[in-house]
Amino acid sequence: MNLLGKRAGYVSVAVDNGTSGLELVRRLNEEGIELFSVVYQKERIVFDIARKDLLLLRERAASLHCHLHVLSFGGLCFFPKKMKRFYAFFAFFAFFLLMMTIFSSFVWKLEIVSADGEALQEATVAEIEAAAEAEGLFLPLRKSSVKNGAYGDKILARCPDLAWLETECDGIKLLLRAAERSTAKIENDGVADIVAAKDGMIREIFVLRGQALCDVGDTVKKGDVLIDGHIVYEEEGKEPVYAETEAKGIITASVWYRGTAYVSLRQITAKPTGRVEGKIYVEKGDRRIVLFDSGEKSFANAVSEEKTLSFRGWQLTSLTYREAVAGEKLLTEKEALAAAEKKAGTLAQRKIPVTAKIVGRHRCLEKDIEGAVGVTVLLETEESESFIEMK
Amino acid sequence: MQRENISGFITSSLALPADLSHGTARITLLGGTVVRIENHDGIRGFRPDEIRVASGKGEIIIAGEELSLSVLAGEELVAEGTIRGLTLDFEEGDRP
Numbered sequence: 354m355n356l357l358g359k360r361a362g363y364v365s366v367a368v369d370n371g372t373s374g375l376e377l378v379r380r381l382n383e384e385g386i387e388l389f390s391v392v393y394q395k396e397r398i399v400f401d402i403a404r405k406d407l408l409l410l411r412e413r414a415a416s417l418h419c420h421l422h423v424l425s426f427g428g429l430c431f432f433p434k435k436m437k438r439f440y441a442f443f444a445f446f447a448f449f450l451l452m453m454t455i456f457s458s459f460v461w462k463l464e465i466v467s468a469d470g471e472a473l474q475e476a477t478v479a480e481i482e483a484a485a486e487a488e489g490l491f492l493p494l495r496k497s498s499v500k501n502g503a504y505g506d507k508i509l510a511r512c513p514d515l516a517w518l519e520t521e522c523d524g525i526k527l528l529l530r531a532a533e534r535s536t537a538k539i540e541n542d543g544v545a546d547i548v549a550a551k552d553g554m555i556r557e558i559f560v561l562r563g564q565a566l567c568d569v570g571d572t573v574k575k576g577d578v579l580i581d582g583h584i585v586y587e588e589e590g591k592e593p594v595y596a597e598t599e600a601k602g603i604i605t606a607s608v609w610y611r612g613t614a615y616v617s618l619r620q621i622t623a624k625p626t627g628r629v630e631g632k633i634y635v636e637k638g639d640r641r642i643v644l645f646d647s648g649e650k651s652f653a654n655a656v657s658e659e660k661t662l663s664f665r666g667w668q669l670t671s672l673t674y675r676e677a678v679a680g681e682k683l684l685t686e687k688e689a690l691a692a693a694e695k696k697a698g699t700l701a702q703r704k705i706p707v708t709a710k711i712v713g714r715h716r717c718l719e720k721d722i723e724g725a726v727g728v729t730v731l732l733e734t735e736e737s738e739s740f741i742e743m744k
Numbered sequence: 745m746q747r748e749n750i751s752g753f754i755t756s757s758l759a760l761p762a763d764l765s766h767g768t769a770r771i772t773l774l775g776g777t778v779v780r781i782e783n784h785d786g787i788r789g790f791r792p793d794e795i796r797v798a799s800g801k802g803e804i805i806i807a808g809e810e811l812s813l814s815v816l817a818g819e820e821l822v823a824e825g826t827i828r829g830l831t832l833d834f835e836e837g838d839r840p
Binding site for chain 1: 758781787788789790791792811812813815816817818821
């Protein structure tokens with residue numbers, strides 16, 4: 354079986370399926386002519402025959418008075434013929450490829466970027482652009498003329514503020530990566546000292562700008578200058594040089610916070626009797642609507658409790674009176690001291706800033722008052738930012 | 745002795761494969777969709793539901809649906825479609 358014969362080129366033919374049609378197929382078969390895809394279709398026999406056997410088929414069909422209908426053709430030899438209808442498409446595709454090749458061999462946009470990620474100064478960018486123009490770098494520019502790096506060196510030679518410059522083609526963009534010469538710049542935003550915002554003891558001091566006026570272990574008071582913005586450079590045999598700057602540094606200090614509380618040994622207690630009175634009302638401005646009222650307050654001693662709830666300007670209030678009988682409870686000294694210490698600790702803690710870290714706690718007893726005990730709690734904190742202020 | 749009988753005698757005497765003897769059709773059925781017939785003697789009838797193939801003194805009848813001949817080349821043919829039956833229609837004593 355020669356399947357290559359069909360691939361080289363074949364014709365799809367239909368013949369009437371009368372006696373002559375079948376006879377034609379039979380005769381072709383007897384003569385050893387290969388037929389492919391022989392199907393019975395609408396009273397016709399359709400088959401594919403190799404292109405080289407087409408003339409023979411015509412002769413045999415004529416001798417048998419068969420009507421041949423060529424339906425289609427395929428295979429390699431007919432490929433160019435079939436492709437004719439796509440010539441416009443191929444031409445456009447080829448043109449598109451050609452244009453893409455031409456356009457992509459040029460750079461169309463210039464971008465000046467910093468090599469270290471930081472923004473370049475406007476003056477530097479303008480300087481590079483001017484240098485690029487002076488060196489004949491006009492867009493569009495062939496990529497091949499950029500790739501050897503000659504432009505980079507020439508532009509760098511024209512820009513004294515640049516330490517380094519590199520050219521790189523990124524698609525249709527020409528990137529000029531530049532690094533500015535780093536010059537030691539003295540920041541001088543004004544004169545300022547760092548002073549203590551509260552009393553404390555210096556634990557650490559690290560001066561970034563200015564002159565330190567205190568040392569580790571020094572006790573300072575609120576308002577004391579810690580780092581001075583006025584600097585004096587003194588050298589033997591020379592006149593002192595004065596300079597001013599905005600003081601900068603990191604200072605950590607210990608700060609103590611005090612809280613004192615007294616607690617009486619005799620505590621008054623309220624013992625509820627179980628009787629309750631009260632009222633519920635809503636009000637808005639001057640208008641009040643009473644929802645429930647148990648009448649005038651009749652208890653001699655009572656513990657009152659008020660709850661409110663607001664909604665769109667209206668306020669719902671619930672007022673409850675619980676009758677109570679006053680009682681007395683005697684605390685031991687130990688219990689009273691514990692209560693006083695707790696109260697003093699809370700008072701001291703309220704003064705501590707959020708950023709401060711508590712590193713120590715000290716307690717000392719106060720001079721007794723008759724019938725009461727007093728405790729002072731000292732909380733030691735470590736503070737940095739909250740300890741200093743600029744002045 | 746006729747020529748076919750002589751070739752048959754030689755084939756059986758030498759214990760040769762039967763398909764080597766002249767005029768013996770070789771039928772290969774692949775599943776229910778493809779029939780390959782070698783050493784046939786031509787097409788006698790062709791319809792979508794039946795293909796009649798001459799072989800020796802009889803016929804090989806392929807019955808089915810949507811039958812087609814994917815290859816018809818000399819002594820070889822390949823029929824494709826839904827094959828329902830394969831009948832060997834020979835006179836007594838003959839073989840396909």
